[in-house]
Amino acid sequence: AMLGRRGNRNKRATVGADKGYDSKAFIKGCRRLLVTPHVAAKDKHSAVDARVTRHESYKTSLKVRKRIEEAFGWIKTVGGLAKTKLIGQAKLAGQALLCFATYNLVRMGGIGGWWDAHHA
Structure with a gap:
């Protein structure tokens, strides 16, 4: 709901979240809203795929969150x-x-x- 209230919806954005948000529903919802999910990936059965984790910005996001x-x-x-x-x-x-x-x-x-x- 909070991501849906953001301003310029035509521009891509990112959102950082902890492992609790590593679910298929959250990732799918983010993609539908043109938001790149920088979610900390679970060790097993993660919904975060290589489309996100291969970018340098994802690694930077993890460092900033720490x-x-x-x-x-x-x-x-x-x-x-x-x-x-x-x-x-x-x-x-x-x-x-x-x-x-x-x-x-x-x-x-x-x-x-x-x-x-x-x-x-």
Whole structure:
């Protein structure tokens, strides 16, 4: 339903998803909507075929998805957002903003070589 609501439907698009979306129905629906599914393939009986996996953009999509998952994992464990103690949307939004900003600083420090980001 969300893919059907996207803007310019005459232009091809891509969508990234985890292994839970590796089903024939989802892949077929994406193709019908002119969306290339960059779904993480299951080890056995995958619906993702070589039309998708042979392209370099698919490999790049998997790398980017891993980077995003690392950020959310850090925010949940180190940032304390796995189980927040705050009540109210404004307070939770502030905590999330602070966690994401902190993660960005840690990541920039690791990329720039200013400090070892693995110990933060």
